[in-house]
Amino acid sequence: MDAPFIEFRDVKKAFGERSIYDGLSLSVRRGETLTIVGGSGSGKSVLLKMLIGLLKPDSGAILFDGVDVARASEEELLPVRRRISMLFQGGALFDSMSVSGNIAYPLRVQGLLGEDAIAARVGEVLSEVGLSGSEALSPDELSGGMKKRVALARAIASKPEVVLYDEPTTGLDPITTRRIVELISAIHERAKTTAIVVTHDLASAFFVSSRVAMLSERRTSMVLPVEEFRRSSDPAIREFISAMPMAEVAP
Amino acid sequence: METTYGSIRGASGKIAYVFEYAGGVFELMGRALKLVVRGKMAGAMERKAIIEQIESIAIRSLSIVVLTAIFSSMVMTVQFAVQLARFGAKEYVGNVVSLSLVRELGPVLTALMVGGRVGAGISAELGSMNVTEQIDALRSMGADPIQKLVVPRILATTLMLPLLTTLANALGVAGAMLTARLDSGVHLSYFYHSILQAVTVQDFVGGLIKTLLFGFVLSAIACYQGLITRGGTQGVGRSTTQTVVITSVVTLISDFVFTKVLLEFGM
Numbered sequence: 368m369d370a371p372f373i374e375f376r377d378v379k380k381a382f383g384e385r386s387i388y389d390g391l392s393l394s395v396r397r398g399e400t401l402t403i404v405g406g407s408g409s410g411k412s413v414l415l416k417m418l419i420g421l422l423k424p425d426s427g428a429i430l431f432d433g434v435d436v437a438r439a440s441e442e443e444l445l446p447v448r449r450r451i452s453m454l455f456q457g458g459a460l461f462d463s464m465s466v467s468g469n470i471a472y473p474l475r476v477q478g479l480l481g482e483d484a485i486a487a488r489v490g491e492v493l494s495e496v497g498l499s500g501s502e503a504l505s506p507d508e509l510s511g512g513m514k515k516r517v518a519l520a521r522a523i524a525s526k527p528e529v530v531l532y533d534e535p536t537t538g539l540d541p542i543t544t545r546r547i548v549e550l551i552s553a554i555h556e557r558a559k560t561t562a563i564v565v566t567h568d569l570a571s572a573f574f575v576s577s578r579v580a581m582l583s584e585r586r587t588s589m590v591l592p593v594e595e596f597r598r599s600s601d602p603a604i605r606e607f608i609s610a611m612p613m614a615e616v617a618p
Numbered sequence: 619m620e621t622t623y624g625s626i627r628g629a630s631g632k633i634a635y636v637f638e639y640a641g642g643v644f645e646l647m648g649r650a651l652k653l654v655v656r657g658k659m660a661g662a663m664e665r666k667a668i669i670e671q672i673e674s675i676a677i678r679s680l681s682i683v684v685l686t687a688i689f690s691s692m693v694m695t696v697q698f699a700v701q702l703a704r705f706g707a708k709e710y711v712g713n714v715v716s717l718s719l720v721r722e723l724g725p726v727l728t729a730l731m732v733g734g735r736v737g738a739g740i741s742a743e744l745g746s747m748n749v750t751e752q753i754d755a756l757r758s759m760g761a762d763p764i765q766k767l768v769v770p771r772i773l774a775t776t777l778m779l780p781l782l783t784t785l786a787n788a789l790g791v792a793g794a795m796l797t798a799r800l801d802s803g804v805h806l807s808y809f810y811h812s813i814l815q816a817v818t819v820q821d822f823v824g825g826l827i828k829t830l831l832f833g834f835v836l837s838a839i840a841c842y843q844g845l846i847t848r849g850g851t852q853g854v855g856r857s858t859t860q861t862v863v864i865t866s867v868v869t870l871i872s873d874f875v876f877t878k879v880l881l882e883f884g885m
Contacts, residue, residue, distance in 0.1 A: 419758050441762070448760040459755035462746070473759040475663055525759075 371430070372397040372561055373418065378427035378437075380413060387413050388424070389585040400555055400562040401590075402572040404607065405582030411565035412456065414582075415531045418563070419451050420444040431529075449477060452527040456534045458518040460506040466493070466517050467502035473525045492520040496550060512543035515558070516550070523554060530555075532564040536571050548574050569608065573597065581607065642846070646848025647838045650769045659763055660771070667766065671774035675736050679782060682731050687786035688793040690727060691719055695794040699802035708802055712723030712812035715794045719819050724787040725825045726873050729832035732779055733865030737840035740771050741861040745854040753845070763845070772837040779833035780826045787825070828876045835872060836865045 371394035378391040387410035395401050405411055416422040418428055420436050429436045431447055439447065452473070460469050470489045474480055480488065493499050498517040501509075509517060515535060522530055535551060536544040548571045555562050555575070566572055572579055572593075579596040580587045583603045591599060599605070653659060659668065699711045744767060747753050753763050791813060798804035840861050847857040 416754070421754050421757055430680075443759045448758055451758075453755070453758045455751045457750055459751040461752055461755075462750075476759050557826045565853055 370433075371395060372432060373563070374428075374430040375414070375417075376428040376430070378417070378424045378429060380410070380417065380422070380424045381484050386585055391427070391586045393587050395561060395563060397561055398561055398565065400575050400576040401412060401578050401580060402564040402566060402576040402586070403580045403582055404565075404567060404569060404572050406567060406607075409582045410585070411567075411582060412533050413451060414425055415533055415563065415565060418531065419448055419453060425514075425535070449525070450527055451529040451531065452522040452525065453531040454492055454518050454522045454533060456513075456537060458506075458514040460509075460514060460518060460521070462506055464505075465502065466498070466504045466506070466509070469506070469517060470521045473521065477525060489520075492524050493517075495554070496520045497546075511617055512539055512547070515539065515543075519547070519550065519554075523558070523560075526558070527560065529561045529563070532562065532566075534566055534568075535564065536566065536568050544568070544571065551575050557564065623740045629636075639842075643835075643838050643842045646677060646764070646768065646842050646845075647772075647834070649764050650772050650838065653762075653765050653769050654773070664765065664770065667770035668773050671770045675732075675771075675774050675778050676782070678739060679732050679735050679778075680785075682735055683721055683728050683786050684789055686731050687719075687724065687725050687790035690723060691715060691790035691794040692797040694718065694723070695797040696801055699798060699804070703802070709804055709808055710812065711798050711802065711804055712795070712809035713816035715798075715823065716791050716813040718803055718815045719790045720787050720792070720825050721821050722873075722877075724783050724790060724823075725828045725832065726869060728779065728783045728786045729829060729836060729869045729873075730866055731738045732775065732782065732833070733836040733840075733869055734862045736775060737836050737865045738858045740775075740837065740840035741844040741847070742854055743857045744841060745847030745857045746851075748845060748847045749850050749853060768838075768841045768845075771841055772834060775837035776830060776833035779829040779836075783826060783829045787822075821884045824880045827880060827885065828873065831876055832872065835868060839865055839868060 375391050375393040378388050379386075380388045380391075385570075391414070393403075393414075394572050403411055403414065413422060417424055417576040418431065418436060419441060420441075424437050427437065431451070434443075434447060436444065437449060458467075461472065464472065467486070467489045470492060471485045474485045474488060489502065490499070493501065496519055498513065498516055498520070501513070506514060506517070519535075527534035532551065536547055539547065551562070551564070552575045556558075562565055562575075564572065564575060573596075576593050578590055581596075581601075581604050587602065589596075589599065596604065597608070636881050658664070667793070695711055695715050698714050699708055702708050702714070712779055744753070753767070756763050759854060795806060795809045798809050843857050843861045843864070847853050849856070
């Protein structure tokens with residue numbers, strides 16, 4: 368059996384007195400879309416930030432393609448960060464730049480493409496997220512859904528091997544939520560990238576995922592394929608599913 | 619007993635915070651200097667960012683610096699002229715005002731104004747970027763926020779402060795000259811010659827060296843404050859206010875230290 372592409376091994380993390388993870392272990396396979404669900408404040412975003420070294424665990428190992436991210440210096444993290452992109456919860460678009468400036472930024476940082484190639488790539492990803500022609504707009508001219516789509520375009524612009532999604536549908540209306548979820552699904556279908564999605568939105572989780580992991584008791588209690596997760600009799604999973612409106616979890 | 623223990627613990631906590639804060643600012647200064655020395659600021663993206671910051675800082679502070687310099691030198695001229703007239707030395711007002719302006723008031727007032735205006739702007743900008751995860755986004759792309767955000771602001775402020783001070787000195791002296799003529803009847807050419815007599819190149823250069831140091835320290839504090847901002851929009855507001863207070867206090871304290879050191883070197 369292949370070694371996991373991404374692996375969290377017995378990770379512990381606390382902020383002051385507050386323990387977030389106490390022995391988290393989780394594996395992600397190359398090419399799959401794994402969704403991590405859990406209630407608010409269960410540390411889902413912390414997990415993603417630890418994977419790209421924005422936060423360090425107190426103990427344990429986080430392996431990305433064999434590299435222990437938890438022990439890597441900022442310089443050693445550079446090649447890792449160039450292979451992983453993240454879509455932040457609020458979009459985290461740079462206010463001082465236009466839409467095209469935002470999308471071009473990671474490409475300019477990488478320094479592999481000339482300005483013409485960068486402009487072409489910006490146009491390509493904007494058309495992929497359905498926002499062609501909005502290059503010159505500034506982030507404050509965009510609606511919530513448009514911001515998420517620009518952030519998504521920025522996340523995939525550098526053709527990363529892994530995309531991390533932090534609550535990609537939070538704060539969006541149901542129609543925009545569906546569009547974003549379909550977009551994420553289509554992008555991964557086409558590019559065959561690995562994705563980790565953290566969300567408390569089960570409907571989106573079921574739509575985009577290969578497997579679903581449930582966070583509880585400061586560790587992942589269970590990782591199951593979508594259908595098994597849906598039918599699981601595990602009390603924590605049942606409680607989480609039953610708390611969701613029926614329409615949202617219906618197949 | 620418990621109250622005494624509590625207040626001692628509170629005081630020691632505050633002292634520890636001051637040391638931690640100062641350590642953080644010095645570390646940031648060190649990292650910024652290292653990036654400049656290693657030539658990491660010569661790339662196209664970095665050059666563009668520095669030029670943008672120079673434009674923004676110069677434009678943001680020009681009006682307030684000019685107004686402060688002109689009016690404070692005019693007030694000083696009126697006050698000194700009245701006091702010197704009591705000893706029959708009204709004509710020496712040019713010596714006193716120009717020397718105080720070039721050696722002290724020009725650099726310090728400009729630093730206070732820029733520290734307040736530009737420093738608060740830098741803290742608010744970096745603080746907002748921090749609380750909206752823009753700095754995390756930058757790091758996640760493999761970019762160094764110190765290189766991309768901090769160093770351009772430090773370089774721009776450090777380079778612009780001496781230029782703004784020179785302008786403040788020139789306009790301040792012009793304002794003083796005009797006030798002395800209109801308010802106290804001191805002839806313009808007399809005033810002009812008394813400046814040449816009183817102010818040496820060392821006085822001018824000493825003042826400018828101080829502004830270089832002020833610019834470096836103030837912008838580093840403002841950037842550091844922005845980078846440690848937490849707590850949403852409320853946190854950004856708190857950070858901005860703190861920057862104004864800290865940069866003002868640091869300007870006044872460091873002015874004393876820099877003045878003593880420069881005097882040792884004959885400036």
